Amino acid sequence: MKVFRSLVLISFVSFLLLSCRSNQKSKSFILKDIEFVYEGPLYEGSNPAQYVAAIDLKAIFKEDYKEGMTIENAVLKKAEVVPGESGSFGGISALVLSLSADNPDIKMQELAVLNPVDTAASKAVLMPSPKADATGFFGEKQFYVVLDATLAKDMEMGLKFKGNFEFELSYK
Numbered sequence: 001m002k003v004f005r006s007l008v009l010i011s012f013v014s015f016l017l018l019s020c021r022s023n024q025k026s027k028s029f030i031l032k033d034i035e036f037v038y039e040g041p042l043y044e045g046s047n048p049a050q051y052v053a054a055i056d057l058k059a060i061f062k063e064d065y066k067e068g069m070t071i072e073n074a075v076l077k078k079a080e081v082v083p084g085e086s087g088s089f090g091g092i093s094a095l096v097l098s099l100s101a102d103n104p105d106i107k108m109q110e111l112a113v114l115n116p117v118d119t120a121a122s123k124a125v126l127m128p129s130p131k132a133d134a135t136g137f138f139g140e141k142q143f144y145v146v147l148d149a150t151l152a153k154d155m156e157m158g159l160k161f162k163g164n165f166e167f168e169l170s171y172k
Helices: 002-019 057-064 135-139
Strands: 025-038 045-054 071-083 092-100 109-114 124-128 142-151 159-171
Touching (some): 071 109, 092 124, 092 159, 142 159
Antiparallel strands (some): 071 124, 071 159, 092 109
């Protein structure tokens, strides 16, 4: 009898879990080789550069695209930045990645940070914020990817960085 009750209970719990399952799917999306240009002279402290990311759900989802689909959740999973011609992060003390949009209802969102920056490294891996929500930005036609480089001191020359940013998009 105990075995029968256990089987009934397991079956019931399994049924509940499967029936409550969402029809949400997810897809990885990478903004690849995004270039950030900082024109010199640059001053100690915060120095932002931006890239305009055009969002076309048809291009992102290809054959999985369906008219009227919506992004239910967008989370930054990985953020990597490499230096340009200089080949180093010399003079950079911190990097902060944020998103911004023209829509005033969507507030600028800080997604990842690296502080301190290893100036000898060939790549900077920023730490995504577990609380950062990029969902609203993927409902826009475009948004701004902002990379803020904090300088330890003034620099006469400009800087260039390239970044790869991987998002996990949940959609219906």
